Amino acid sequence: MSTPSATPPVPREVIEEAVARLAPVLPLLQGLGERFAAKGEELALVGGPVRDAFLGRASGDLDLTTSAAPEVTEAILGEWGDATWDMGRDFGTIGARKGSHTVEITTYRADEYDRSTRKPVVAFGDTLDGDLVRRDFTVNAMALRLPDLELVDPHGGLLDLAAKRLRTPSAPEVSFADDPLRMMRAARFVAQLGLTPSPEVVTAMTEAADSLQIVSAERVRDELVKLLLADDPVPGLRLLVEVGLAEQMLPEVPALRLEIDEHHRHKDVYEHSLTVLEQAIDLESDPDDPDGPVPAPDLVLRLAALLHDIGKPATRRFEPGGGVSFHHHDVVGSKLTAKRMKALRFDKETTKAVARLVELHLRFHGYGDGQWTDSAVRRYVTDAGPQLQRLHRLTRADCTTRNQRKARRLSRAYDDLEERIERLLEEEELSKVRPELNGHEIAAVLGIEPGPQLGKAYQYLLSVRLDEGVIGKDAAAQRLRQWWATVSDSA
Incomplete structure (x- = not known):
């Protein structure tokens, strides 16, 4: 829980630097603030846009909060904007567009929760401080009053941002009980912003993990996607597993933490999978090159990398002599992947693509010393279909051996396979292969x-x-x- 009384004043130059980053939208925001002030109402930029300004990050959102009732906000925006719309009057939110900019303005809130769902009993508040204390994390509980640009940071969000610390404005057990989805957001902010959750946040997440069940699968999926598309999703995934949230929404991942047998005959599959994910991300194309084979961030590749070995727990066998096998874990894993993604309400195309990659991720290992016939290469390409470029990257990322000689041999073998594929693609246009009779x-x-x-x-x-x-x-x-x-x- 935050301690507002212990928060020292923020140096003016720090605020000025953040405000400077808002320069492109500052005239618009201050002009709007003056209109609310003329009506005797308060207006403040709040949450993500303020946080991102202090981080030096671009933010496409313009979220504002006000003392004005929704009907007053709507009237002011109607005079100011090119278009207005009711985004959720019952929740106090009115949207407007002026030129190329869109704003969302929400009346101060003082909601209560019945804890059986994550939907609040909406109640409008009367102070900015009261609105900020109900927000998810201190780094999102900062505001800039408009039009005078006064920073309001009663919970030390700016200090937490500087310390890369994730805390809640109210007691974390209360915050997460009010809205369990905030625990998923915590993992996302760990991934996106490089924040470290405070011990009390970790404890509260662990104790409240089961409550994620009241959140819809679609909401959980959306947070998971945002986490996976971060520059470094692995710390966020580790947090989900550590506190037990992954057990609730993606149990196949913590199940990868197979106990190591006494002879250490197989790798830690969980750590291997996280490494494969990291290596797959490194192999994505430049995000600024839309014509690249797999432009970053690529959700399908990242999901496939994370889930490619989830068939191993069900197929693990201890062989005579102390060996361990995972026969057909690719096929089993593909089915488990499709089942889990359907449960999380992923769309059919994404589900099909990820499951196919999981099914094919071992296919290359039959290549051996490059003795595949042209027929086998054609089948490899045809079976991969539109996922070929992703399969290239997943297969390369799946090499996590510490044996450098083996790693170099696998890399050379895959280089050879890719060269043969390119040659056959040029010679035969394999992507258009059809029977010779229609x-x-x-x-x-x-x-x-x-x-x-x-x-x-x-x-x-x-x-x-x-x-x-x-x-x-x-x-x-x-x-x-x-x-x-x-x-x-x-x-």
Whole structure:
């Protein structure tokens, strides 16, 4: 819990430096502040935009809070803006646009929670200090009064920001009981801002982890996504696991902490997975290059890196002689990935892409010393489909061995595979590979109507194309008839 009385004054030059970063929007904000003041109302920039100004970060949000009732705010904004809209009158929020800027203004709040859901019983407050104490963390409980730009920081948020410390304005157990999603935000701020939660915050998160169950899967997913897209998501993920929150929303990750057998026959899968995630992030393309193969930050690649080994706990076997195996953990892991992502309400395309990468992440290890046939390379490319560039990066990131000779050998082998893929792509345009006979031609050769049998015939000719390359339409038709005779006889 914060201690406002212990907060020393902030040097004026620190405030001036932060205000200078708001220069592009300062005239707009001060002009709006003057309009509220003329009506006898208070207005302040609050939360993320203030925090980011002190961090030197750009912020696209303009969140403000006011003493004015929603109808008064709406009237003032109607005279000031180009357009206004009701974003949630019951919650006191009115939005407006002026030029290229959008603002959201919320009446001071003094909400109460019944603790059975995270939805508050909305109550409007009458002071800025009262509004700030109900916010999630001290670094978000700072405000700049408008139009005079006075910093209001009753809970020492600026000092916490300088110390990279994460605390709550009120007692953390009260704050998290009011809204359990704040615990997910804590992990996100650890990842995004490099903050370290105070001991009392960690304790409160641990004790309240079970309460995350009252938060919708969509809200949890959104926070997880924001965390994963941070420059360094690993510290935030570690916090989720440490306090037990991951058990509630992504239990497959803490399950990776397999107890090490006495002979240390296998790696710590949890630490390995976090390392793979870090290495995958390092292999993403420059975010400023939209034409890069996998521009950062890439959610699909990061999810696949984190989840690629979640099939190992279910498939671990201790072999005679002290060895450990994880046979088919790629297939099992793919199914677990799809199930978990569906539970978190991820969209179908993202779920399909991540699950496919998990399924394919071991495929390269059959490459050996580069003895794959062109047919096998074609299948590798075709099976990866649009995920090929991500699969390249996931496969490389999955090498975490400390044996430098082995690491160099794997890297050279994958270099060779990529070169062969590029050569075949140029020669054969593998992304456009189709059977040499189309559906109408297949139907004519076999004398069948569209239906399941036609689909099987199409897949057979596709396998011929992948295995043997281009053999010509006449040869393809002959092979098709031979296959059909075999199928018909067995039926």
